[in-house]
Amino acid sequence: MAKFDKIEDIKIILATDCGSTTTKAILIVFENGEYRLKVRGEAPTTVEAPFEDVTMGVLNAVQEVEELSGRKLLNDDNSIISPANGDTGTDVYISTSSAGGGLQMMVAGVVRSMTAESAERAALGAGAIVMDVIASNDKRLPHQQIERIRHLRPDMILLSGGIDGGTTTHVVELAELIAAADPKPRLGSSYQLPVIYAGNKDATPSINETLASKVDLKSVDNLRPVLERENLGPAREEIHELFMEHVMAQAPGYKKLMAMTDAPIMPTPGAVGLIIQTIADQYGIEAVGVDIGGATTDVFSVFRPEKEGVFNRTVSANLGMSYSISNVFAEATLPMVMRWVPFKMEERDLRNRVKNKMIRPTTIPQSMEELIFEQAIAKEALRLAFIQHKNFATVLKGVQQQRTIADAFAQSGSGQTIVNMMSLDMLIGSGGVLSHAPRRQQSAMMIIDAFMPEGVTRLAVDSIFMMPQLGVLTEVQPKAATEVFEKDCLIHLGSCVAPVGTAKKAGPVMKYTIDLPSGQVSGTLDYLEMKKFDLGIQENGLPIKVKAVFEPERNYDLGAGKGNKVETEVYGGVVGVVLDGRGRPFDLSSLSEDERVANLRKWMTELDIYPKESLE
Amino acid sequence: MAHAYTPGLKVKDRLLVAKHRILPLKGDVIVKVGDKVEPNDVVARTHLPGNVEPLNVANRLGVPAEDLEMVMIKKKGDEIKAGEPLAIKKSFIKMFSSQCNATLDGTIESISTITGQVLQRGMPIPVEVKAYLRGEITEVIPNEGVVVSTLATFVQGIFGIGGETSGNLKVVVPDNSTTLTEEFIKDEHKDMIVVGGSLVTAGAINKAIKVGVRGIVVGGFDDKDLRDILGYDIGVAITGSEDIGCTLVVTEGFGNIAMAHQSFGLLKKHEDKMACINGATQIRAGVIRPEVVIPIEGTAEKDDVDGEIKGLTVGTEIRVIRHPYFGVLGKVTELPSPLTKLESESMARVLEVEFQDGKRALVPRANVEMIEEYDILS
Numbered sequence: 003m004a005k006f007d008k009i010e011d012i013k014i015i016l017a018t019d020c021g022s023t024t025t026k027a028i029l030i031v032f033e034n035g036e037y038r039l040k041v042r043g044e045a046p047t048t049v050e051a052p053f054e055d056v057t058m059g060v061l062n063a064v065q066e067v068e069e070l071s072g073r074k075l076l077n078d079d080n081s082i083i084s085p086a087n088g089d090t091g092t093d094v095y096i097s098t099s100s101a102g103g104g105l106q107m108m109v110a111g112v113v114r115s116m117t118a119e120s121a122e123r124a125a126l127g128a129g130a131i132v133m134d135v136i137a138s139n140d141k142r143l144p145h146q147q148i149e150r151i152r153h154l155r156p157d158m159i160l161l162s163g164g165i166d167g168g169t170t171t172h173v174v175e176l177a178e179l180i181a182a183a184d185p186k187p188r189l190g191s192s193y194q195l196p197v198i199y200a201g202n203k204d205a206t207p208s209i210n211e212t213l214a215s216k217v218d219l220k221s222v223d224n225l226r227p228v229l230e231r232e233n234l235g236p237a238r239e240e241i242h243e244l245f246m247e248h249v250m251a252q253a254p255g256y257k258k259l260m261a262m263t264d265a266p267i268m269p270t271p272g273a274v275g276l277i278i279q280t281i282a283d284q285y286g287i288e289a290v291g292v293d294i295g296g297a298t299t300d301v302f303s304v305f306r307p308e309k310e311g312v313f314n315r316t317v318s319a320n321l322g323m324s325y326s327i328s329n330v331f332a333e334a335t336l337p338m339v340m341r342w343v344p345f346k347m348e349e350r351d352l353r354n355r356v357k358n359k360m361i362r363p364t365t366i367p368q369s370m371e372e373l374i375f376e377q378a379i380a381k382e383a384l385r386l387a388f389i390q391h392k393n394f395a396t397v398l399k400g401v402q403q404q405r406t407i408a409d410a411f412a413q414s415g416s417g418q419t420i421v422n423m424m425s426l427d428m429l430i431g432s433g434g435v436l437s438h439a440p441r442r443q444q445s446a447m448m449i450i451d452a453f454m455p456e457g458v459t460r461l462a463v464d465s466i467f468m469m470p471q472l473g474v475l476t477e478v479q480p481k482a483a484t485e486v487f488e489k490d491c492l493i494h495l496g497s498c499v500a501p502v503g504t505a506k507k508a509g510p511v512m513k514y515t516i517d518l519p520s521g522q523v524s525g526t527l528d529y530l531e532m533k534k535f536d537l538g539i540q541e542n543g544l545p546i547k548v549k550a551v552f553e554p555e556r557n558y559d560l561g562a563g564k565g566n567k568v569e570t571e572v573y574g575g576v577v578g579v580v581l582d583g584r585g586r587p588f589d590l591s592s593l594s595e596d597e598r599v600a601n602l603r604k605w606m607t608e609l610d611i612y613p614k615e616s617l618e
Numbered sequence: 619m620a621h622a623y624t625p626g627l628k629v630k631d632r633l634l635v636a637k638h639r640i641l642p643l644k645g646d647v648i649v650k651v652g653d654k655v656e657p658n659d660v661v662a663r664t665h666l667p668g669n670v671e672p673l674n675v676a677n678r679l680g681v682p683a684e685d686l687e688m689v690m691i692k693k694k695g696d697e698i699k700a701g702e703p704l705a706i707k708k709s710f711i712k713m714f715s716s717q718c719n720a721t722l723d724g725t726i727e728s729i730s731t732i733t734g735q736v737l738q739r740g741m742p743i744p745v746e747v748k749a750y751l752r753g754e755i756t757e758v759i760p761n762e763g764v765v766v767s768t769l770a771t772f773v774q775g776i777f778g779i780g781g782e783t784s785g786n787l788k789v790v791v792p793d794n795s796t797t798l799t800e801e802f803i804k805d806e807h808k809d810m811i812v813v814g815g816s817l818v819t820a821g822a823i824n825k826a827i828k829v830g831v832r833g834i835v836v837g838g839f840d841d842k843d844l845r846d847i848l849g850y851d852i853g854v855a856i857t858g859s860e861d862i863g864c865t866l867v868v869t870e871g872f873g874n875i876a877m878a879h880q881s882f883g884l885l886k887k888h889e890d891k892m893a894c895i896n897g898a899t900q901i902r903a904g905v906i907r908p909e910v911v912i913p914i915e916g917t918a919e920k921d922d923v924d925g926e927i928k929g930l931t932v933g934t935e936i937r938v939i940r941h942p943y944f945g946v947l948g949k950v951t952e953l954p955s956p957l958t959k960l961e962s963e964s965m966a967r968v969l970e971v972e973f974q975d976g977k978r979a980l981v982p983r984a985n986v987e988m989i990e991e992y993d994i995l996s
Contacts, residue, residue: 144672175733182670329853353841354872365940365985373962440963
């Protein structure tokens, strides 16, 4: 920060997130040796007519923060008072934005599963919505690809292809297709469409020759310089740069907003990815974050197949709880949704209810029956989004592997997913249906049923969707970002302990001993049984941590191998410690209809998910 | 919160309707301000650039890409006809000569000596924009399009399929709660817009398509029938491009729901008049709802311009839009301001409603829709 020699001098932080409907502002203050969230305010976003100036919504949200905190933040001319002085002003002001449809990109690469997939990963990681992936081998004819590019109207295109020193023909061919399509930018025709070239460096002159006169071409380092390695950083940075320069600059009021902020405005999903990466790296853990919205579901993950953390983000464009609810229903199919519902409902009526939610997306469940049904759909939306994520978060494809004779028995081919539920340490949910569930137990149950965590996994939800602001804050004052994330942003739900393995009939799954603050508990968890123990949160907002010993039966594995004892620490939260004896992989379809309903009711009662009378 | 209620769908006896009719690319506007237009009149036209078809000439002739220009007999920008030679590779022995022919009518877009590819661009594709409404041209946006305006009776739907069409209105059911079955559809309804009551059956839609009915306006529709008719499930509500041969405008929602009394009354009042309808729906940012526009005589007055949406007050007529009272009409009797716990245990802002049968209930404000009040002018 130019204003401060040392980042420790930043004591007051104001951050906003301009969403497509609401602009949210938060004020973070350094007090008593720690950064904490002071207040939050919100106001409708003002990007669309009749206002067409995003700063109006920002100022309204900031005014609410002023009123609630008693700190004067705005000058009479509506500029932000900075730096802070006593009870006025803020040291820094930062913002993220997804208003106006966010950042919409098209990516192109030579081989679909290789350079095109790397390009897609770079764009998604930067927070973009990937409208389409064009590849030389995507089974479309060239004229169909040209038609598609012409109709898309993206905010920018990322073109890659070839390893450095490899053949140049294919990537130049792609450039020729783009040139022939002569694509126009989404927001107005007053500027040329930005195209980032991140392919074989030997092809750069030919790409220049083909495209430079038609688009605003920027060349960066190859995102796949050799087959064995991705280098996504330079392409991602260029995407952020162009997002600011072109896309944001075209949106109403953003020039003013850009002048107000102390750090570049970041696309909202890019910022969410950043905070999850920061937390995962800081503690050396593996984490999955999910944000389920009305139209889309984003999944972020950091896994460590090697020591180094690998970040992935996917956007499931048509999996959401209002605009896309009907699509969830269609993709998941009725029986898959209904397996989570402990009573019978008529298909025709259900189909109409789902469609009515789609055409009137702002309605909320009034009856308990509607809530149970909606949460059943949420579980399926999350499950489907996570399947897409698993398929995308893979080791690099097309890489030659040296095999030994041992590999013949454990054929792990190239392109295998790096998502490992057993080694996953933390699952974080956000989005209305998870963050605003009437009971926190419901959020925990939705996360467990959708993701089926294995071994010992911490569960949390983002209370007020503060992750975007904290993500951009990591670039300015990382300590403040991580402190507020853990103490104020997250609602710690607790831990899920789920042994992997299945049984044909009832019997013990594992023995447990947990040193709860109220005294040690021990016992046996049976197959198809769930148990919950209260273990709360400390005064400083962090979860209570206690020792636990789990001894799985010989068919079950809790991370140390089948039948091996695990001594570990479990974290508490507003829900507590959940022991899940339903086995993994967990398959409700093996149960008869009566057994399924009886078991659902048993689990829901044990975990206090819904009021007893609604399950009778 | 900006507003904790859903402004109702627009149902207006008199409304000044203005539609932007814009070309996808710049082109020619062929009408002028003040011109009277009919729905099918063309108001603007242009040509989209033709489709591009690549042809790897170097590969086909077996010459290196960098030598491509030596074999090309057509140059960049030249006109071409399908079948005529683009490039010839000559040989001393005539038998070994080979040539590569154009695959379409058009021009040469580019010749690449890096990839050996020749891009052929097809003939421009003509595009026309029609007026859609019966009305008057009130604005010309040079090279882009026009604004067509008309004073009209306007009924907004909640969901639709199929695009723009027009025809004379025919109310074929006795009242707003009668199901539109195939018996109501007759041969004489060809080219008409048929109005039903509470629900339209799949049989009625199929009969309408067979007879040649241009559009159906109805209260409710079953999702299962929708899937059967389209052959697929609509995942997200973005419609308008379906081609089932008949446009459908649903005014209330999915299921068996009587068409709102006001909407039915207005459509009945204008029976036999020409109506322009569009089933296009988009429920995302920038919402588009399907509509029925019935152009009427007269000049617009101040009140006919779309005004501010009024908020909910005690006495406002509303319709509940979610279970357990889905589709039921009533009047607001109280608007308590503190958050109230619902049966689902969610905390929400609610209102008290008195239904038409005199019963009262608390309903989340997010789950009601305002019904605009007015008298149907005779």
